[in-house]
Amino acid sequence: MSELPVIPVGALASESVTVTWELTVAHFAAGMPEVYGTPLMIYLMEVAAAKAIQQYLPPGWASVGTEVCVKHLAATPIGFVVTATATVTSVSSRSVVFAVRAHDGVELIGEGTHSRSVIELERFNARVLSKAGHNVL
Numbered sequence: 104m105s106e107l108p109v110i111p112v113g114a115l116a117s118e119s120v121t122v123t124w125e126l127t128v129a130h131f132a133a134g135m136p137e138v139y140g141t142p143l144m145i146y147l148m149e150v151a152a153a154k155a156i157q158q159y160l161p162p163g164w165a166s167v168g169t170e171v172c173v174k175h176l177a178a179t180p181i182g183f184v185v186t187a188t189a190t191v192t193s194v195s196s197r198s199v200v201f202a203v204r205a206h207d208g209v210e211l212i213g214e215g216t217h218s219r220s221v222i223e224l225e226r227f228n229a230r231v232l233s234k235a236g237h238n239v240l
Contacts, residue, residue: 108159108221110199115190116155118147122183122207139179144187144213145171148203152189152217156199166219167227169198173215179207189217 120126126143128135149168156166179185186208189201198218205213 108161108164110156110159110191110194110221112191112193114155114159115188116151117186117188118151118154119184119186120147122179122181122185124181127181136178137181139183139185139207139212141173141175141213144175144185144205145173147185147187148173148189148201148205148213148215148217149219151187152199152201152203152219155189155191155201156219156221160221163224164221165224165227166199166221168217169220170218171215173203173213173217175213177207177210177212179212183207183209185212187213192216 122139124130124137126139127137128140129137131140153166160166184207185205187203187205189203191199192202193200198220201217203215203217204211
């Protein structure tokens with residue numbers, strides 16, 4: 104398959120998580136606040152984006168994140184449910200671009216854009232294995 108499958112602009116999905124201590128900045132860095140970590144918010148946005156387009160991909164295909172431009176706008180304490188939503192805003196021959204947002208039930212905590220490339224898993228994995236064979240450690 105040389106071109107992207109048909110992925111409609113406007114396709115969207117959401118993913119939610121309850122903030123636990125393991126998802127806080129304090130878990131990763133002693134002395135930091137017990138609030139939802141930025142990398143984990145971005146990961147939730149990426150999961151929502153992948154979910155938004157997975158149904159349009161043929162068997163053996165997936166998507167991988169290639170670019171993230173996100174602002175973390177507000178802190179979220181333990182116990183809150185964060186929901187990330189990703190909406191397809193454009194599709195090109197090489198990538199799918201999403202508007203991403205995260206909300207904690209009280210306020211918008213993050214927003215921005217995210218891009219993903221659609222890949223054929225067998226070919227992608229072969230390239231990764233080839234690269235691993237060149238490990239210079």
